[in-house]
Amino acid sequence: MKKSVKILTGILGFIILIPGLAKFREPFKTFIYKxxxxIGFPFPEVMQYVVKFGEVGVGLALLFLAFKEAGLTKKVRGRVFYISNIAIIVMMIVAIYTHLHPAVPAEILPLESKPPVMPIVYIILTVLNVFLYKKSTINYEK
Structure with missing residues (x-):
């Protein structure tokens, strides 16, 4: 991976991992359940753990790619990269929906902000990361 992709992958891993870990502690533990x-997700008692472990897993996978990608085959590296980035986009689409949902008060949202600024920024960073990765893999194959 090019240096720019490694850096952006590491940043994305970090900004997904830290909130995922924070959701295991109060008040975020209660906020994620709420x-x-x-928003009417089925089985919120179970889904809160899917969200928490999903964020932690994706964050760790991206950090691993940023620092130890050389130890992986090209095929495995590509799969982990794309699956992790797609997972972030899916998580952030749900986050945008949550921010815009009228039943969710701003007090339990990140930065106590109703506009979904953070999720949109994360999606932009993720799309940029995939674009740069794809561009770098095409250049390496030529």
Whole structure:
């Protein structure tokens, strides 16, 4: 991976991992449950753990790619990269929906902000990361 992709992958891993870890502690532990409950997700008791472990897993996978990608085959590296980035986009689409849902009060959202600025920025960074990765893999194959 090119240096720019490694850096952006590491940043994305970090900004997904830290909130994922924070969701295991109060008040975020309660907030994530309330988000899921307010927007009508089925089984919010179980889904809160899917969200927490999903964010931690994706964050760790991206950090691993940023620092130890040389130890992986090209095929495995590509799969982990794309699956992790797609997972971020899916998570952020749900986050945008949560921010815009009328039943979710701003007090339980990140930065207590209703406009979904953070999720949109994360999606932009993720799309940029995939674009740069794709561009760098095409250049290496020529």
């Amino acid at each position: 988000h899921l409950d307010y």
